[in-house]
Amino acid sequence: MGLQRRFHHARLLAALTFASILMTLPFSASVIARDFRDAVNEAVGILGKSRPGGAGSRENQQAVITLVTAGEKSLQPLLEGFRDATPEGQNWLRNTFEQVADRILQSRKSLPASILEDFILNGSNNSAARRLAYETLLRQDPGLSKRLIPSMLMDAGQEFRRDAVMMLLDQAESADAADAVSLYRRALSGAVHSDQVGKIADRLRQAGEEVDISRHFGFVTEWKVVGPFDNREEKGFAIAYPPEQEVESANPFAAEYEGMTGPVNWQQLVSNDDYGVVDIAKQLENFKGSLMYLTTTWVSPVKQSLQIRLGTPNAWKLWVNGKQIFQREEYHRSTRMDQYVVPVELNAGGNQLVLKLCQNEQTQDWAQKYQFQLRVSDAAGAGVLQGQAVAQNVYAEEELR
Amino acid sequence: MNRFILGTICFNVALLSGLETCAAGDWKQFRGSYSNSVAGSENLPVELSGSTIAWKAELPGRGLSGPIISGSEVFVSSSSGFFQDRLHMLCFDSASGEKKWHRQFSAIGRTMTHEKMANATPTMATDGKRLLAFFSSNDLICTDLRGRLIWFRGLGSEYPNASNSLGMSSSPIIVHDVAIVQVESDAEAFACGIDLATGETLWRLNRPRAANWTSPTAIVTRSVKSSLVLLQSSKGITAVRPADGSIAWNFEGGAATIPSTTVSDGVLYVPSNGVTALKVTAEGVEEIWNAANLSPSTASPVVYNGQCLVLNSSGVLSSGRIADGDRVWQLRLRGPFSSSPVVSGGHLYAFNESGTAFVVRLEQERGTIISELDLGEQVLCSPGVGDGALFVRSDQHLIRISRPE
Numbered sequence: 001m002g003l004q005r006r007f008h009h010a011r012l013l014a015a016l017t018f019a020s021i022l023m024t025l026p027f028s029a030s031v032i033a034r035d036f037r038d039a040v041n042e043a044v045g046i047l048g049k050s051r052p053g054g055a056g057s058r059e060n061q062q063a064v065i066t067l068v069t070a071g072e073k074s075l076q077p078l079l080e081g082f083r084d085a086t087p088e089g090q091n092w093l094r095n096t097f098e099q100v101a102d103r104i105l106q107s108r109k110s111l112p113a114s115i116l117e118d119f120i121l122n123g124s125n126n127s128a129a130r131r132l133a134y135e136t137l138l139r140q141d142p143g144l145s146k147r148l149i150p151s152m153l154m155d156a157g158q159e160f161r162r163d164a165v166m167m168l169l170d171q172a173e174s175a176d177a178a179d180a181v182s183l184y185r186r187a188l189s190g191a192v193h194s195d196q197v198g199k200i201a202d203r204l205r206q207a208g209e210e211v212d213i214s215r216h217f218g219f220v221t222e223w224k225v226v227g228p229f230d231n232r233e234e235k236g237f238a239i240a241y242p243p244e245q246e247v248e249s250a251n252p253f254a255a256e257y258e259g260m261t262g263p264v265n266w267q268q269l270v271s272n273d274d275y276g277v278v279d280i281a282k283q284l285e286n287f288k289g290s291l292m293y294l295t296t297t298w299v300s301p302v303k304q305s306l307q308i309r310l311g312t313p314n315a316w317k318l319w320v321n322g323k324q325i326f327q328r329e330e331y332h333r334s335t336r337m338d339q340y341v342v343p344v345e346l347n348a349g350g351n352q353l354v355l356k357l358c359q360n361e362q363t364q365d366w367a368q369k370y371q372f373q374l375r376v377s378d379a380a381g382a383g384v385l386q387g388q389a390v391a392q393n394v395y396a397e398e399e400l401r
Numbered sequence: 402m403n404r405f406i407l408g409t410i411c412f413n414v415a416l417l418s419g420l421e422t423c424a425a426g427d428w429k430q431f432r433g434s435y436s437n438s439v440a441g442s443e444n445l446p447v448e449l450s451g452s453t454i455a456w457k458a459e460l461p462g463r464g465l466s467g468p469i470i471s472g473s474e475v476f477v478s479s480s481s482g483f484f485q486d487r488l489h490m491l492c493f494d495s496a497s498g499e500k501k502w503h504r505q506f507s508a509i510g511r512t513m514t515h516e517k518m519a520n521a522t523p524t525m526a527t528d529g530k531r532l533l534a535f536f537s538s539n540d541l542i543c544t545d546l547r548g549r550l551i552w553f554r555g556l557g558s559e560y561p562n563a564s565n566s567l568g569m570s571s572s573p574i575i576v577h578d579v580a581i582v583q584v585e586s587d588a589e590a591f592a593c594g595i596d597l598a599t600g601e602t603l604w605r606l607n608r609p610r611a612a613n614w615t616s617p618t619a620i621v622t623r624s625v626k627s628s629l630v631l632l633q634s635s636k637g638i639t640a641v642r643p644a645d646g647s648i649a650w651n652f653e654g655g656a657a658t659i660p661s662t663t664v665s666d667g668v669l670y671v672p673s674n675g676v677t678a679l680k681v682t683a684e685g686v687e688e689i690w691n692a693a694n695l696s697p698s699t700a701s702p703v704v705y706n707g708q709c710l711v712l713n714s715s716g717v718l719s720s721g722r723i724a725d726g727d728r729v730w731q732l733r734l735r736g737p738f739s740s741s742p743v744v745s746g747g748h749l750y751a752f753n754e755s756g757t758a759f760v761v762r763l764e765q766e767r768g769t770i771i772s773e774l775d776l777g778e779q780v781l782c783s784p785g786v787g788d789g790a791l792f793v794r795s796d797q798h799l800i801r802i803s804r805p806e
Contacts, residue, residue: 052559053559054595054599054602064550094505095544099548313566329587333587334513334567
C-alpha cells in the first residue's frame, strides 16, 4: 500500500512537473527570444556608437562575435543600425554584415531575400545600408538589378541613381532619335555624377537640345567680389581683413576698403560656365600674392540640411551666416568639381555665404589658376536651386568628403 | 681611439647584433618586410614569358598599392566608386589565385586624388597576424588575416585638413606592435604611432606642413626600445622611437618627397641631393658620402651586394658603389617608372608604367637586361616577392609570376 501510494505520488509529481514545464515553455521561449533580440540590438548599438580614435575596439570585437554567432537573424538589425551609426560605426556594422552573409553563402544556405529586398526598397532606410543589402543579395540573385534599378532614378543613394542612369543611357544608345532624346532627358533628371551629366549633355546638344548644366548641378553663379587684398608670402590667409571682420561681427559690409593696390569696391561677378567656374584670373586679373572676398545670398524656403560643394585650387575659408564652416590652406594641388563637401544647416530666408579665396606667388604654368566653383546639393549630390526644398535632409549620411 | 669612435663602434655592434633580418617567404609591407626591396632566395624566373604568368586574378576598382605576402596568402587593396570611396581589402591563395575573401569599407576622409593615382595607393602591411590597410583618404583599417575588423581609424575625419588633393601615398609600417603612419600635406601634417592591438594613438608628432609622399622606414632591432622609425620629408630625416614617438635624432640636409629612404646594414641611403649615405652613430648620424649623380625619381633606391641601385626620371638604372657612392655603371631601361624595383637572386625586377617587366642581371661592373615581358596593363605599384613568386598588380588584375611547374 505504502509502495502504491509512493508510486501514485511519484506519478502525480511527474505529471505536475511535466505540466509545469509545458506551461512555462512558451514563456521561456519568449524570454529566450527577447534576450536574444536584446543581445543582438545591444551589440548593434555598441558597434553603431563607435567613436573616432579607436577607443572601444575590444568591446566592439565582442559585439561582432555575438552578432556573427546569431547568424542570419542579425542581418536586418545590422542594416537598421546604420541609421544612427557614426561613420566608424557604419564600417563596423558593414564588416560584421559581410562576415555573417559570407558564412550563410559559404554554407550554401540562402540569404533572407524578402527581408533584404524590402529593406532595399524602403527609401527611408540608410542609403549605404540599402546598397550593402543590394550588393549582397545580388550575389544570390543576379536578376535583382533588372528588377529594382529602373525605379531608382531619383533614389536618395547616389550609387543607385548612377546604375539607373546607366541603364537609361544604354537604352538611349540603341533607340531612335526621338526616343533617345526622351531617354536622355529622363536620365538627366536623375544624374548626379559629372561624367554622366557631361555625356548626356553632349548627346542632347548634338540633337539640338538645350541643356543648362550649371542649373542642373545647382551652381551658385552670381557673386559680389571685393579685392585684391595682400597675400604675399601667403600671409594673408591668416589675416582678417575688414570684410572678414565684418562677416564675423555680422555688421553689414562697407562699400569701400583699402586693398593691396588701392581702394577697392564690391563688384558683380557672374559665371556663365557650364560648371559654375568663377574665374578671378580671367574675369578680373590674376593678382599674384593676393586674396579676394566673395559673397552671395542663397534663399531657402525652409530650414534645411544641405551640402555646399566647392572646388578650387586656391586656399580658402568659407562662412555661412557669419559662421566659418571650413578653411583650407593648400595651393595648386589640383581642383575638380565637388572637391570639398561641407554639410550645412541653412535657414529659411536669405543665407549669407562668404568665401575668402587666396592666390599665392608660384610662377609655374600649373600654378596660375585663381578660381572656384560652388554649388548647393542634397546628400545624393543632386543640385538644389534657390527657392527649392529637398524632401530628404539626410546630409549626416555623407561625411565631409 | 677616442671616446666618440669607441662609442660609435659599440653602438653599431649593438645595433647590428640586434638587427632583425629579412625572412624569406613573406613580404610584409611596402618594399618588403624591411622596406629594402630585397627578397630572399625565391628562385624567381629570369626568362620571363607568357608561361611564367601563373595566374591573373580580377581586382575591383583601381589601385596603386602593392601586394603583400604572408605565408601562402597574398593581400592587396583597391578603391572603387565614382568618388573612390569604396575601400576594398582582398585575400588570394598564392598558389591558385583563388580569392579567399573580400571585405569592403566606406571612406570617411577625402578621396580626391590626381587621376593617375587612386585612393588605394598606400601598400598594406602585416605582422603575420594582422593586416593594416591605409588609403589616400587616411582611413586606416586593421583586420585579422581573415578580414575580420579589429579596429578602424578615420584619420581623415579626425584631422580633416591633413589631405592632399593630388592624393596621399605614404604606406604604413609595423614596428613591433606599433603601426606607424605619416600623414603630411600642405594644410596639416603629422605622424603617429598607433597601438596595433587596440587602434588607439600612442603618440602623435607634428611634422613639417608640406606635401610629402614618402613612406616611413625603420631600423628594427629585437627590442622596441632600440628600434628607430625614420620619417622623411623635404627637411631631412627624423628618427623617432616607435614606442613613444620621442625624437632620437634629426638629419637636416633635406630629402626628396617622393622616393623613400632605404636601410641596409645600419646605413641609410637617403634620396637627398641625389643619394646621401648616412651611418647611424651613438650621437645620431654622420654622412659617409653623397652622390649627386645617383638621382632617384619616383622609385626608391635598392641596396644589394655592395651596390646602390637607382632609377632616374629618364628610366636609366644606375649602380653606385656603397663604399664610396661612385657610380659604376648605367643601363637604359624604358621608363617612366612609378614603382620601386625589387631584387632577388642576383637579379633586379622593374616594371615600367606601361606594364613592361625588365629582368636585369646584376654584376659589379655591369647590369644586363636578361628578358622583358609586356603585361599589357598599366603597372604603377611596387611588386611583392614571396612564396616563390613575384606578384604585381594593375588596376584590373593581381598577377603571379613564377617558374612554370
